[in-house]
Amino acid sequence: TLSAQIRDHHFDHILLNAAGVMCQTTEELDQIIETSNTGAVVTKSATTAPRPGNPKPRYHEMQDNLGTINSMGLPNEGFDYYLDYVLDKQNTTSKSIFFSIAGLTKQENIDMLHRLQDSNFNGLVELNLSCPNVPGKPQTAYDFEATQAILEEAFAFFTGDLGVKLPPYFDIVHFNQIAEVLNQFPLAFVNTINSIGNGLVIDPETDTVVIKPKGGFGGLGGTIVKATALANVRALRQRLNSSIKVIGTGGVTSGRDVYDLILCGADLIEIGSQLAIEGTPVFDRVTDELTAILKAKGYDNLNQVRGQLQII
Numbered sequence: 640t641l642s643a644q645i646r647d648h649h650f651d652h653i654l655l656n657a658a659g660v661m662c663q664t665t666e667e668l669d670q671i672i673e674t675s676n677t678g679a680v681v682t683k684s685a686t687t688a689p690r691p692g693n694p695k696p697r698y699h700e701m702q703d704n705l706g707t708i709n710s711m712g713l714p715n716e717g718f719d720y721y722l723d724y725v726l727d728k729q730n731t732t733s734k735s736i737f738f739s740i741a742g743l744t745k746q747e748n749i750d751m752l753h754r755l756q757d758s759n760f761n762g763l764v765e766l767n768l769s770c771p772n773v774p775g776k777p778q779t780a781y782d783f784e785a786t787q788a789i790l791e792e793a794f795a796f797f798t799g800d801l802g803v804k805l806p807p808y809f810d811i812v813h814f815n816q817i818a819e820v821l822n823q824f825p826l827a828f829v830n831t832i833n834s835i836g837n838g839l840v841i842d843p844e845t846d847t848v849v850i851k852p853k854g855g856f857g858g859l860g861g862t863i864v865k866a867t868a869l870a871n872v873r874a875l876r877q878r879l880n881s882s883i884k885v886i887g888t889g890g891v892t893s894g895r896d897v898y899d900l901i902l903c904g905a906d907l908i909e910i911g912s913q914l915a916i917e918g919t920p921v922f923d924r925v926t927d928e929l930t931a932i933l934k935a936k937g938y939d940n941l942n943q944v945r946g947q948l949q950i951i
């Protein structure tokens with residue numbers, strides 16, 4: 640009953656890892672696939688060349704499970720490493736694979752999309768337009784013209800199942816503007832939200848920032864971003880073509896959080912911060928909590944919940 644579909648890709652479970660968490664190495668990726676209550680695996684956003692990422696400490700968990708702050712800086716093993724992995728793995732796993740790419744320039748993204756197009760990869764591709772942590776590189780999806788330009792170039796040749804990872808928006812006009820861009824393209828999905836970019840967390844004992852890169856500025860995730868995630872899923876579901884599926888990401892620590900994102904219209908759900916905090920047991924726990932909520936409400940199918948948020 641907790642299944643979903645994007646085009647030809649079937650998901651037996653709606654929960655996935657969010658890109659960036661437990662997905663940098665083949666061992667971590669295998670772990671996500673082998674966890675029973677995941678529907679797919681998402682690879683760490685790749686750049687053409689391997690990157691060490693930003694100096695450490697670059698990830699911090701706030702007190703009282705309020706959330707996390709990170710400025711990883713795209714540490715990854717490079718495009719070839721992930722392509723080798725997925726081409727091998729797609730023959731042996733029944734779970735879907737999302738290949739995430741985050742080129743530092745438009746051309747780098749187009750080059751990686753060409754290489755995916757020319758490969759035998761048959762999974763989904765997530766174009767990450769929202770990494771907030773590379774010094775000097777703004778989040779592409781806050782620039783509507785740049786977003787339009789890269790999607791025009793991509794869909795001129797790319798025929799696979801392509802979606803985009805978006806940053807959170809905070810203005811109704813911006814919801815309208817990004818939806819107007821995205822609706823021009825045959826996107827398979829939109830994934831919302833990436834971290835809330837460039838927050839700042841202070842250690843009260845030492846009066847210092849808690850992460851080293853960028854003077855302490857970093858992307859926020861976890862509990863404190865949930866309301867922003869719900870708003871972005873809801874606002875985009877209300878505006879996007881029905882052919883574009885919505886992956887809801889942000890602030891999921893419980894089954895109720897998943898339920899709320901589905902009420903807002905999400906098709907699949909990703910867990911980032913809480914997966915980093917709790918490890919793969921989070922998928923079983925959250926699934927059990929969600930199943931209990933559905934049972935208590937007398938539902939046997941997520942379609943009875945999806946998009947059914949009530950207004951007053």
Ligand code: DHB
Nearest residue numbers: 710711712713714770772
């Ligand atoms: C990183 C963070 C992100 O939010 C993202 O989308 C891609 C990369 C990072 O810092 O590694």
